[in-house]
Amino acid sequence: MPAGRLLPYGDRAVLIELSAAEEVIAVRNGLSRPALAGIVAVVPAARTVLVEFDPAIISRVALSELVETAVAAAAPDVIMTSDPVTLPVYYDGADLAEIAARVGESVEAVIARHTKPDYIVQFCGFSPGFAYLTGLDHRLQLPRLDSPRPSVPAGSVGVAGEFTGVYPRSSPGGWRLLGHTDATLFDPGRSQPATLTPGTRVRFVPA
């Protein structure tokens, strides 16, 4: 039973502020299915969920009530139980040795920590198909690089703060890199353009 705080976001949206990642996933799931009349989009992020609505169909007051009900009913322990997506990873990242040094463990131990959990896509952002995966081992929760790399290769697997993730394509980036995967994570020509969508379970395995 998360207690969400409703924050104003202009004339066509409200922002729900929550206190934990699991609440974000639960509230996002609760508001996303079934489709609710007047809700245009439900967009999760780290601790907040944006609800865009059409004021011609639903009033702000009615929307607020609907959101509050959905937030109260959201069950953090019920998570979408799809089969996990398994991503083979070559643990050869530019920062792997430095991460192991920071953690004070061997490279093998770091890989074991990264491949152990089932992650969940909490939200996507930064670039199309870039998923923020929650469930990262506390020991691997490290700050971003002081100075972002001008170009991170596509498929790079990294960690930053509480999240791990994969760069779907080459871009600048400040995440610490553990390795890379050959999987194509975003292709606008596919019927499912993004491999990793909010709520998806993810596992990394050594390639």
Place this chain on the structure above:
Amino acid sequence: MIEILQPGLLATVQDLGRAGYVDIGVGRSGAADLAAHRLANRLVGNQEMAATLEITMGGLSLRLRHAATIACTGAWCPLTGVGAMDWHRALSLPAGTTVRLGSPVVGLRSYLAIRGGVAATPVLGSRSTDTLSGLGPPVLTSGMVLDAGYLIAGDPIDDPAVGLPDPARALSRGLTVLPGPRLDWFTGQAWAQLTGGSWAVQATSNRIGYRLSGPPLERSRSGELPSEPTLPGAIQVPPDGQPIVLGPDAPVTGGYPVIGVIPRFGPDGLDALAQARPGHTLRFRAR
């Protein structure tokens, strides 16, 4: 077919935008001045989903390889090569016509519609060029040839009295601003400054964000905000206190606190801001 002779500073294909993919990190994109884009389509009798050309700061020239009906809206530019020069009118032009847009007299972004719409392969349901992610048709370059599509709804409208949005008037009235989710991250004085002060549009503004400069907006609390979902129109304030209004191609999440939000629709919202040139000084009105 249309042959682009000169694209000017920046010209892109735009439609109503890419809805429904925000939760996989895909931005909304779409015409920066939606009202002007819609009007251009209506004038040539297009369906509302048709794409137009969004032309930044004029300077575009094109040659019609076939007879075509076109219309220009948005920032008013001197138009040459079309005989009876007319803005906000459907113009039926013979094959071989070269159309040139000069520099806009007022405003920044012009829209050129062609009857049938600009043909392009839709990407995730939209023909809009997203200048941040690169999704959609490529930015226009000299020598590029575009086709007209088949997205026709009715006859062209030849009525000079059709409602004309006036970007200059909207900008002089001031833009509407509504409280944002992180207003409480700022001092009370910051909101008064935002809504009472003058803001200069910086030259680094683009479709991703409109960067404003003025007296720095002061925060009442420090610290970091975990990434939050964003919307075009959100006014983000980085630590330097200089606001950035997110544009149609903005990323879908961001970490700077949002002090206020400019409405996407309506005459005093983002459409008007899309017409503010670098150096323009604008004001906000709280609602």
